[in-house]
Amino acid sequence: MRYFIYLVIGIFFGIIMFKSEAASWFRIYEMFQFGSFHMYGIMGSALVLGVIGVQLIKRKNIKPFDGSEMSLTPKNKSVPRYLIGGIIFGLGWALAGACPGPMYVLAGAGYASILIVIFGAIAGTFLYGLVKGRLPH
Numbered sequence: 001m002r003y004f005i006y007l008v009i010g011i012f013f014g015i016i017m018f019k020s021e022a023a024s025w026f027r028i029y030e031m032f033q034f035g036s037f038h039m040y041g042i043m044g045s046a047l048v049l050g051v052i053g054v055q056l057i058k059r060k061n062i063k064p065f066d067g068s069e070m071s072l073t074p075k076n077k078s079v080p081r082y083l084i085g086g087i088i089f090g091l092g093w094a095l096a097g098a099c100p101g102p103m104y105v106l107a108g109a110g111y112a113s114i115l116i117v118i119f120g121a122i123a124g125t126f127l128y129g130l131v132k133g134r135l136p137h
Contacts, residue, residue, distance in 0.1 A: 013101075014108055017101060017102060017105045018108075018109055021038070022039065022042050022101075023098065023101075023105040023106050023109070025097040027039055028097055028098065028102075029097070032094070092124075096114075096120075098114065098117065100121060103118050103121065
């Protein structure tokens with residue numbers, strides 16, 4: 001039943017992403033050209049809601065659905081890690097015209113060519129998993 005709830009939430013999120021044009025290549029292009037506030041407004045709203053959500057989780061000590069213990073601990077904040085990762089993510093986003101969330105929305109909307117991008121993203125994630133232990137911290 002829990003997976004069904006996640007599926008419904010994911011479908012609802014995908015519909016919102018598609019209807020708000022957050023998965024539109026043209027909207028993403030406008031954003032990178034500073035031609036429209038549309039995408040910045042969507043991302044800013046998500047950021048504010050995310051910060052509020054994390055603060056609520058921390059202050060109310062909210063547990064996961066399955067009742068297990070979970071803590072929000074800070075990550076290693078080394079500069080090279082985020083700089084290199086951000087550059088790779090940004091290049092992929094610019095080349096594909098979509099970040100990971102909209103990739104699946106576009107696949108669900110019937111844009112078959114995005115499957116090549118999804119394959120590349122999954123292959124890149126797998127490759128990172130293979131070399132993660134050998135990378136500098």
